[in-house]
Amino acid sequence: xxxxxxxxxxxxxxxxxxxxxxxxxxxxxxxxxxxxxxxxxxxxxxxxxxxxxxxxxxxxxxxxxxxxxxxxxxxxxxxxxxxxxxxxxxxxxxxxxxxxxxxxxxxxxxxxxxxxxxxxxxxxxxxxxxxxxxxxxxxxxxxxxxxxxxxxxxxxxxxxxxxxxxxxxxxxxxxxxxxxxxxxxxxxxxxxxxxxxxxxxxxxxxxxxxxxxxxxxxxxxxxxxxxxxxxxxxxxxxxxxxxxxxxxxxxxxxxxxxxxxxxxxxxxxxxxxxxxxxxxxxxxxxxxxxxxxx
Amino acid sequence: xxxxxxxxxxxxxxxxxxxxxxxxxxxxxxxxxxxxxxxxxxxxxxxxxxxxxxxxxxxxxxxxxxxxxxxxxxxxxxxxxxxxxxxxxxxxxxxxxxx
Numbered sequence: 001x002x003x004x005x006x007x008x009x010x011x012x013x014x015x016x017x018x019x020x021x022x023x024x025x026x027x028x029x030x031x032x033x034x035x036x037x038x039x040x041x042x043x044x045x046x047x048x049x050x051x052x053x054x055x056x057x058x059x060x061x062x063x064x065x066x067x068x069x070x071x072x073x074x075x076x077x078x079x080x081x082x083x084x085x086x087x088x089x090x091x092x093x094x095x096x097x098x099x100x101x102x103x104x105x106x107x108x109x110x111x112x113x114x115x116x117x118x119x120x121x122x123x124x125x126x127x128x129x130x131x132x133x134x135x136x137x138x139x140x141x142x143x144x145x146x147x148x149x150x151x152x153x154x155x156x157x158x159x160x161x162x163x164x165x166x167x168x169x170x171x172x173x174x175x176x177x178x179x180x181x182x183x184x185x186x187x188x189x190x191x192x193x194x195x196x197x198x199x200x201x202x203x204x205x206x207x208x209x210x211x212x213x214x215x216x217x218x219x220x221x222x223x224x225x226x227x228x229x230x231x232x233x234x235x236x237x238x239x240x241x242x243x244x245x246x247x248x249x250x251x252x253x254x255x256x257x258x259x260x261x262x263x264x265x266x267x268x269x270x271x272x273x274x275x276x277x278x279x280x281x282x283x284x285x286x287x288x289x290x291x292x293x294x
Numbered sequence: 295x296x297x298x299x300x301x302x303x304x305x306x307x308x309x310x311x312x313x314x315x316x317x318x319x320x321x322x323x324x325x326x327x328x329x330x331x332x333x334x335x336x337x338x339x340x341x342x343x344x345x346x347x348x349x350x351x352x353x354x355x356x357x358x359x360x361x362x363x364x365x366x367x368x369x370x371x372x373x374x375x376x377x378x379x380x381x382x383x384x385x386x387x388x389x390x391x392x393x
Contacts, residue, residue, distance in 0.1 A: 003349060065346040116343035117377040125344055166342050170314060170391040172380050219312050223347045 003068040006226040012061050012073065013224065015080025017276070019053025022087045024269050027202070031265035039089030047145055050205060051152040052099040053083025056132060058213075059159055060102055063109045063125075065224050072112075075105030093140075100136040107133045120178065121169070124162030124185060131155045131192060149201045154192040156209045161185070200253065206268055207246040214239050214275055221279065228286035234278055241271035298329045298363070302336065305358040309351060311341065316390065318355060322382030325373060333367035334359050339378045348372060 026046040028035045037043070056079040064072035079102030086095040110126040135151025165181065173181075198204070218229040245267035252260030309318040318324055318338065326337040336359060340348045352370045359368045383391070 062346045063344065066344050066348060068349055110344075113344045116374045119377075121342070122344060163344075166344065167313070169341070169380050170383075171393065220346060222312065223350045226350065 002070055004064070004070055004073050006224070009061060009065070009073075009224055012057065012076045012080055015084055016054050016057035016061070016076070018087060019049045019057065019080065019083030020272070022083070023049030023054060024272060028265055028269060031262045033262065033266065038087050041089065041091065042086060044145075045086050045092070045095060047149065047152065047201070048095060048099065048139070049083055049086060051155065052079055052102070052132070052136065053086065055156055055209070056099060056102055056106065057083065060106045060109075061224060062220060063106055063113070067109050067112060069109075069112075072105065072109040075102045075109060078102035078105065096136065096140050100133070100140055103129065103133040103136045120181065120185075121162045121165040124158050124165060127185070127189065128155045128158030128162060131158060146197075147195055149198050150192045150195050153198055153201055153204055154188060156205070157188065158185070160209065160212050200250070203246050203250055206242060206249075210242060210272070210275075211239060214242065217275070217279055218282070221283070227283045228290065229279060229282045230286045230289065232282060232285075235282075238271050238275035238278055241267060241274055245271050298334075299327050301362040302327050302329065302334055302359055305362045306336070306338075306355055308358050309354045311347065311351060313345075313347060314341075314391075316383075316387055318351065320384040320387040322378065322384065322387070323351075329363075331366075333369060334363045335369045335371065337371045337373050339373055341378050343374055343377075 022038070022042055023046055025035045025037055026042040026049060029037060029043050030046060042049070057076045060076035060079060061073070064076060078098040082095045082098035082102065085098065107126070107129040110122075110129040114122040114126045116122075131151050132155035135148045135155065138151065139145070139148050161181075214235070218231060218235065221227055221229045245264050248260055248267060249264035252258070252264055303319055303324065306324055307317045307319045310316065311318065311321060311323075314321070321341065323338050323340065324336065325339060326335075328335040328337075336355060338352070338355065340351065349372075352372055356368050356370045359370070380388075380391075
């Protein structure tokens with residue numbers, strides 16, 4: 001069998017969530033909260049932990065499951081271990097190198113998907129992986145983190161755009177819509193290459209990318225871990241909290257209310273925690289339900 | 295079309311793509327069903343090669359087919375050629391997605 005068993009995928013997901021926890025903790029410290037961190041330099045690695053350690057690992061895992069090839073799992077393994085190295089206080093090179101390797105594996109996996117089906121949406125996914133790899137290379141070369149933000153955000157935005165375009169095919173879009181998508185894609189890529197400054201990457205990450213994660217998780221968990229996540233209306237609570245926290249954060253920024261920013265940061269963290277808790281609770285309920293009906 | 299093939303196809307209607315809530319047959323994912331006394335061979339695809347649901351849906355298909363072909367070998371083969379496109383869906387599925 002060329003695929004990896006669901007039970008063996010779980011540790012990879014755990015590494016991703018370890019990175020998320022460390023990244024959120026580092027973010028809170030940057031907002032002025034006294035959160036204990038396993039390594040003080042993590043405050044400098046907030047972005048890499050969120051983008052590479054968490055998203056890179058879970059997206060890499062998702063792509064590996066789709067491809068069902070063992071080599072593709074080396075991607076999330078490497079980026080997850082890079083994040084673990086950061087948490088252990090190993091410093092930037094020991095973090096950046098495995099994450100860069102992880103991004104190259106995701107790029108190879110995405111190009112394999114593109115070779116299976118040459119379409120705009122598979123191109124978009126591969127372009128996203130290429131952005132992450134390029135950003136990681138620049139990081140390894142010592143470029144300051146703010147200069148990498150457009151590349152890393154490009155990774156997430158293009159990955160999500162590709163996945164949405166993939167779903168849009170059930171009601172094929174008009175040729176005008178497809179052309180317009182192409183123009184927007186080109187504009188995004190040009191913006192990334194020119195490294196146009198991106199204000200408030202954190203709010204893009206939370207308001208757009210995490211909202212997608214919340215919506216995607218109940219469908220993707222059963223595929224990756226073979227654990228059912230039965231729907232319940234409570235799933236909307238973390239989403240409402242998340243958007244309230246982003247709104248508070250943007251309002252705090254715009255109005256210069258620094259206290260609001262700090263409070264909104266805590267609310268961000270609570271929303272993410274509520275998401276993890278509600279998903280875990282649904283998995284437990286699903287298992288109990290399955291045992292009862294067995 | 296043999297009765298067994300019809301039963302296999304009917305069983306595959308219970309296999310739902312969770313992302314869109316539609317069954318594999320109406321989505322046009324089933325490319326071929328071959329029934330011999332020893333085994334049932336289903337050739338099917340996914341709506342995208344980037345779909346992490348692939349092996350999950352294939353496992354569901356295997357279970358569903360095994361239910362109507364007891365004792366025989368069930369082989370679910372995932373194929374990517376030709377790539378799926380929306381025109382392969384049944385009229386009912388197209389209507390569901392707003393065609």
